[in-house]
């Protein structure tokens with residue numbers, strides 16, 4: 413898998429700072445700071461509705477907030493998704509038009525079909541099919557591989573393991589751990605053991621909308637009401 417190019421030396425650090433999000437009287441995120449360096453997987457955990465997807469969308473630039481500062485190597489960027497070759501986003505909901513052929517999809521996103529079929533040989537048989545002809549788990553797998561192998565320095569993954577069978581989750585974890593040498597990855601998923609397995613640093617979102625770094629995951633996740 414060759415994902416190397418000159419981008420790495422140009423953009424190495426993504427910071428999201430002073431993120432403040434409210435809907436009416438409902439405060440969701442409060443003064444969040446998250447840093448992702450190329451070479452790292454940063455895990456983000458939190459109860460349903462605590463603002464994980466919102467945070468990823470604010471970083472990507474598609475959700476507005478009361479306050480936010482997103483920076484690449486210290487330089488403020490208004491809408492990160494508009495900056496070429498910088499960031500790829502796997503949203504929680506499917507994003508690929510159903511009528512596209514799988515073979516077309518990889519070309520459109522500049523992603524590596526070779527890497528995908530090496531890791532998941534059964535994808536080869538799916539290439540001539542339309543995206544909406546695949547199962548939910550197959551669709552999620554393709555979207556995740558697509559995002560991870562697209563030519564960007566940073567990746568945001570919102571529930572990549574959702575609907576994917578355990579065998580493929582293990583392979584996706586290998587892919588994430590491989591591409592992280594050339595990318596910075598911010599990952600959220602409720603399969604928290606898988607997130608803990610592959611993350612260099614893990615944060616939990618609290619009810620006050622702040623991030624706490626986990627040092628003793630099992631105890632802290634119990635304390636914050638994420639696991640029993």
Ligand SMILES: Nc1ncnc2c1ncn2[C@@H]1O[C@H](COP(=O)(O)OP(=O)(O)OP(=O)(O)O)[C@@H](O)[C@H]1O
Nearest residue numbers: 435440458459460461462463464465466467504602
């Ligand atoms: N457009 C909106 N208007 C009002 N409230 C919203 C809007 N979008 C999201 N919310 C609320 O913001 C909160 C955070 O939602 P978000 O989807 O970011 O949470 P999450 O942590 O990703 O949840 P989950 O783990 O269930 O995916 C939720 O309470 C949700 O109801």
